[in-house]
Amino acid sequence: MKLISGPLSMFGAKAQIAIAEKGIDCEIEMVPFSLQHRYTPLHSDVERLNPKKQVPLLLDGEVEIFDSTQIFEYLEHKFPSPALWPENTVRRAQARLLELKSDEVFFQDFKTLMTAAGNTGTPEAQAAIASMDRYYEEIDGLLVSGDWLAGSYSYADIAFFCATWFASILGGAPRPVFRHLAAWQRRMAERPAVSGTTQEISAFLTQNGVPVPAV
Numbered sequence: 001m002k003l004i005s006g007p008l009s010m011f012g013a014k015a016q017i018a019i020a021e022k023g024i025d026c027e028i029e030m031v032p033f034s035l036q037h038r039y040t041p042l043h044s045d046v047e048r049l050n051p052k053k054q055v056p057l058l059l060d061g062e063v064e065i066f067d068s069t070q071i072f073e074y075l076e077h078k079f080p081s082p083a084l085w086p087e088n089t090v091r092r093a094q095a096r097l098l099e100l101k102s103d104e105v106f107f108q109d110f111k112t113l114m115t116a117a118g119n120t121g122t123p124e125a126q127a128a129i130a131s132m133d134r135y136y137e138e139i140d141g142l143l144v145s146g147d148w149l150a151g152s153y154s155y156a157d158i159a160f161f162c163a164t165w166f167a168s169i170l171g172g173a174p175r176p177v178f179r180h181l182a183a184w185q186r187r188m189a190e191r192p193a194v195s196g197t198t199q200e201i202s203a204f205l206t207q208n209g210v211p212v213p214a215v
């Protein structure tokens with residue numbers, strides 16, 4: 001099995017953490033990426049397999065798929081243990097929705113901060129930070145009564161941890177006032193699967209003179 005990702009890919013980090021959590025023997029190949037030239041030249045498998053021209057991709061024999069959530073689904077079916085979707089039907093539905101919200105709702109504000117490229121003083125960036133703050137408050141509320149976002153540790157935690165970690169690079173870190181969220185971030189960061197992945201990304205950030213998130 002091979003994961004094709006990028007050294008600064010939030011969605012790739014999701015897949016990398018899930019692979020590590022499940023202890024899967026998987027080669028990880030990083031496509032060419034630089035802060036200046038981004039993903040050009042495009043990796044040949046990305047060109048061939050993904051009409052959206054994005055990473056991550058997962059190659060496993062005749063299975064050649066893209067999109068981190070699709071990769072989660074494949075990993076869960078092929079390697080059911082340890083389970084990364086909650087067993088309980090209600091909790092599972094909540095976890096799936098939270099995973100989607102990380103990738104598609106929270107990510108909209110994240111994209112605004114990416115476009116701002118460090119200039120967080122613009123009205124657009126300030127609006128994105130305010131919107132993220134409201135979402136952080138919602139998540140903090142979920143974590144009052146439990147260690148994980150949807151009962152048991154799940155893909156929802158992996159996705160949102162990656163979103164907050166990368167948002168922190170862009171000036172969108174959660175405020176410490178959200179103490180349940182802060183404690184959850186620390187719990188996440190202590191997991192070997194998570195710290196192994198963030199250490200690799202941190203090395204890339206350091207090489208490129210970009211400050212590493214505190215968590």
Ligand SMILES: N[C@@H](CCC(=O)N[C@@H](CS)C(=O)NCC(=O)O)C(=O)O
Nearest residue numbers: 009010011053054055056067068069
């Ligand atoms: N929904 C996709 C998003 C993938 C994505 O946005 N990948 C980024 C890197 S994190 C990428 O390859 N961007 C290059 C581009 O869009 O040109 C997923 O979950 O995998």
